[in-house]
Amino acid sequence: MMNELITNFTVIIDFLGTFAFAISGIKLASGKNIDLLGAYLIGLVTAIGGGTIRDLLLDATPFWMLDSRYIIITGMALLAIILLKEKLFKWGNTLFIFDAIGLGLFTIVGISKSYDAGLSIWVCILMGTITGCLGGVMRDVLINEVPLIFRKDIYALTCILGGIIYFICLKLELQGFLPEVIGVLTVIVFRIIAVKFHLKLPVLTSIR
Amino acid sequence: MMNELITNFTVIIDFLGTFAFAISGIKLASGKNIDLLGAYLIGLVTAIGGGTIRDLLLDATPFWMLDSRYIIITGMALLAIILLKEKLFKWGNTLFIFDAIGLGLFTIVGISKSYDAGLSIWVCILMGTITGCLGGVMRDVLINEVPLIFRKDIYALTCILGGIIYFICLKLELQGFLPEVIGVLTVIVFRIIAVKFHLKLPVLTSIR
Amino acid sequence: MMNELITNFTVIIDFLGTFAFAISGIKLASGKNIDLLGAYLIGLVTAIGGGTIRDLLLDATPFWMLDSRYIIITGMALLAIILLKEKLFKWGNTLFIFDAIGLGLFTIVGISKSYDAGLSIWVCILMGTITGCLGGVMRDVLINEVPLIFRKDIYALTCILGGIIYFICLKLELQGFLPEVIGVLTVIVFRIIAVKFHLKLPVLTSIR
Numbered sequence: 001m002m003n004e005l006i007t008n009f010t011v012i013i014d015f016l017g018t019f020a021f022a023i024s025g026i027k028l029a030s031g032k033n034i035d036l037l038g039a040y041l042i043g044l045v046t047a048i049g050g051g052t053i054r055d056l057l058l059d060a061t062p063f064w065m066l067d068s069r070y071i072i073i074t075g076m077a078l079l080a081i082i083l084l085k086e087k088l089f090k091w092g093n094t095l096f097i098f099d100a101i102g103l104g105l106f107t108i109v110g111i112s113k114s115y116d117a118g119l120s121i122w123v124c125i126l127m128g129t130i131t132g133c134l135g136g137v138m139r140d141v142l143i144n145e146v147p148l149i150f151r152k153d154i155y156a157l158t159c160i161l162g163g164i165i166y167f168i169c170l171k172l173e174l175q176g177f178l179p180e181v182i183g184v185l186t187v188i189v190f191r192i193i194a195v196k197f198h199l200k201l202p203v204l205t206s207i208r
Numbered sequence: 209m210m211n212e213l214i215t216n217f218t219v220i221i222d223f224l225g226t227f228a229f230a231i232s233g234i235k236l237a238s239g240k241n242i243d244l245l246g247a248y249l250i251g252l253v254t255a256i257g258g259g260t261i262r263d264l265l266l267d268a269t270p271f272w273m274l275d276s277r278y279i280i281i282t283g284m285a286l287l288a289i290i291l292l293k294e295k296l297f298k299w300g301n302t303l304f305i306f307d308a309i310g311l312g313l314f315t316i317v318g319i320s321k322s323y324d325a326g327l328s329i330w331v332c333i334l335m336g337t338i339t340g341c342l343g344g345v346m347r348d349v350l351i352n353e354v355p356l357i358f359r360k361d362i363y364a365l366t367c368i369l370g371g372i373i374y375f376i377c378l379k380l381e382l383q384g385f386l387p388e389v390i391g392v393l394t395v396i397v398f399r400i401i402a403v404k405f406h407l408k409l410p411v412l413t414s415i416r
Numbered sequence: 417m418m419n420e421l422i423t424n425f426t427v428i429i430d431f432l433g434t435f436a437f438a439i440s441g442i443k444l445a446s447g448k449n450i451d452l453l454g455a456y457l458i459g460l461v462t463a464i465g466g467g468t469i470r471d472l473l474l475d476a477t478p479f480w481m482l483d484s485r486y487i488i489i490t491g492m493a494l495l496a497i498i499l500l501k502e503k504l505f506k507w508g509n510t511l512f513i514f515d516a517i518g519l520g521l522f523t524i525v526g527i528s529k530s531y532d533a534g535l536s537i538w539v540c541i542l543m544g545t546i547t548g549c550l551g552g553v554m555r556d557v558l559i560n561e562v563p564l565i566f567r568k569d570i571y572a573l574t575c576i577l578g579g580i581i582y583f584i585c586l587k588l589e590l591q592g593f594l595p596e597v598i599g600v601l602t603v604i605v606f607r608i609i610a611v612k613f614h615l616k617l618p619v620l621t622s623i624r
Contacts, residue, residue: 026412027415029358029412030412030413030414030415031412031413031414031415032354032359033354033359033411034354034358034359034411034412035358035359035408035409035410035411035412036409036410036411036412037358037364037365037368037409038355038357038358038359038364038409038412039358039412041358041364042358052265056264056265056472057468057472057478057481059267059475059477061267062265064331065265065327065331065335066327068328068329068330068331071330071331071334072330081412081415082412085415086415088415119481119482120484121484122484122487122488123480123481123484123487126487127481137558141349141557141558142345142349142354142355142358143354144352144353144354144560145560146448146449146450146558146559146560147454147558149454150445150450150451150453150454150455150457150458150558151448151449151450151451151454156453156454156457157453160453200451201451201452201453201454202451202452203449203450203451203452204442204445204446204447204450204451204452204454204455204497204498205446205447206446206447207443207446207447207497207501207502207504207505234620235623237566237620238620238621238622238623239620239621239622239623240562240567241562241567241619242562242566242567242619242620243566243567243616243617243618243619243620244617244618244619244620245566245572245573245576245617246563246565246566246567246572246617246620247566247620249566249572250566260473264472264473267475269475270473272539273473273535273539273543274535276536276537276538276539279538279539279542280538289620289623290620293623294623296623349557350553350557350562350563350566351562352560352561352562
């Protein structure tokens with residue numbers, strides 16, 4: 001019963017995260033002379049790109065190939081943007097929260113899938129970062145910009161931190177889903193703090 | 209006998225499509241300070257990129273790894289461009305037809321391979337679109353431009369339409385290779401119409 | 417004993433090559449408003465990107481997933497750049513030699529892994545080129561530039577040449593590790609000659 005509840009809860013969070021990731025892709029594609037289908041495809045890549053690379057690396061069938069709802073949710077994201085336009089971004093904070101929740105969930109799912117596959121801790125943390133961040137990297141490559149996560153957002157670092165906390169929880173032998181929940185919350189909280197206080201990593205100055 | 213004929217016919221179309229895709233890559237690479245081998249490699253990525261991603265997603269061995277003729281055909285495309293230069297593009301219409309035929313074939317092959325793998329209809333159509341379009345997307349990323357299919361060409365939509373018609377044909381229980389043939393023809397005809405009448409999808413205006 | 421020595425030697429060269437590739441990624445990322453973690457990730461992609469694609473194509477587990485030392489070596493490269501800065505590039509020639517050695521090793525490892533998998537000669541040479549060059553291509557895509565290997569460096573050609581010499585050695589039935597050693601040396605020597613004498617391939621002029 002409890003497990004079922006948590007599974008359903010995870011599915012809902014997963015779809016909210018997918019929706020928020022798709023919105024971020026479509027939003028960044030807007031105003032760049034990109035047509036509706038192009039925007040949809042960029043939204044889709046943003047939403048499923050990271051998990052796809054994770055699954056390819058793990059030699060698993062990419063998750064969206066077994067569940068067409070990811071394709072549909074991205075369509076709903078495009079529809080929401082077309083119908084609501086600026087109004088949607090009055091809910092900017094809500095979307096940001098979805099995005100942070102999605103990032104947390106994607107990262108920890110990536111880490112625990114990799115850990116189940118027997119990979120070592122640092123490789124798992126890298127796999128979690130890939131799951132959480134690579135969709136956004138692909139989005140930025142497609143709209144021909146240097147990926148945001150390399151230059152502005154504290155995004156990848158959030159994933160790494162969440163991963164470290166997750167493994168500390170495992171080490172402490174916390175029971176049930178506690179490590180997962182704490183890992184996800186770490187990502188969410190740290191992400192919110194980073195944006196709220198405009199935290200930035202130091203830039204690597206030119207060495208040429 | 210009949211099947212053998214169709215197989216041979218498919219192989220010829222496949223190679224013509226590969227040639228046309230390679231030409232499109234090499235052509236877009238020209239005049240950008242890219243050297244001959246670079247142009248060859250961009251042509252190769254254009255020709256085999258989409259099918260490679262499809263095969264990786266399906267956990268199959270990428271088709272060109274089992275048949276080095278794709279590597280050779282791309283070399284012939286480079287040779288044709290070097291030897292014939294502008295003359296080649298007097299045959300612009302012929303090349304465009306090859307390209308449209310290639311797009312149709314690649315798309316339907318991608319869809320039917322995915323359908324054979326037991327994937328759901330919308331996932332199959334996405335896989336067909338990936339097969340037909342991702343080579344061109346990679347080409348544009350490599351020459352550092354926002355992919356053409358996102359902003360100008362009705363290209364991805366053509367694949368989706370061909371896919372939908374293909375599945376309608378399957379639903380109607382058309383026999384033999386009829387669904388494949390009709391699917392491919394749909395892509396070709398719609399692609400020609402789209403270019404002839406300068407059809408464009410509406411652009412997504414800025415929502416920031 | 418001899419085999420063990422060669423294995424250890426290969427591991428050391430592999431790590432030196434990884435280090436040099438990571439340095440090249442981090443160096444190109446510097447001065448572009450990219451933060452430290454972003455630079456690290458670009459260095460990592462440069463170092464492991466080519467081999468990762470090779471392993472995905474061969475349906476093998478990407479090498480770095482089984483050995484976290486690649487993640488650590490890239491960290492050491494970042495550290496070296498931060499601590500030593502310009503001083504590091506007084507050793508520019510040393511780094512260039514590491515890079516050339518890495519290129520040679522990565523290429524021949526890619527070719528021999530592919531040959532073991534039963535692929536044909538030209539496909540193997542392409543796989544070696546992918547192993548040696550794709551990390552650098554990804555690096556340039558991420559920093560939003562047309563890949564260097566397409567426009568300046570004689571880089572891919574070096575891999576192809578090394579591959580051809582390697583297969584000639586196999587044909588001549590040279591014993592032991594001689595084909596591998598000669599193949600790697602060919603890449604290194606040709607790479608040094610190409611840079612020393614500013615060799616360039618002819619550019620493909622505009623044909624539009």
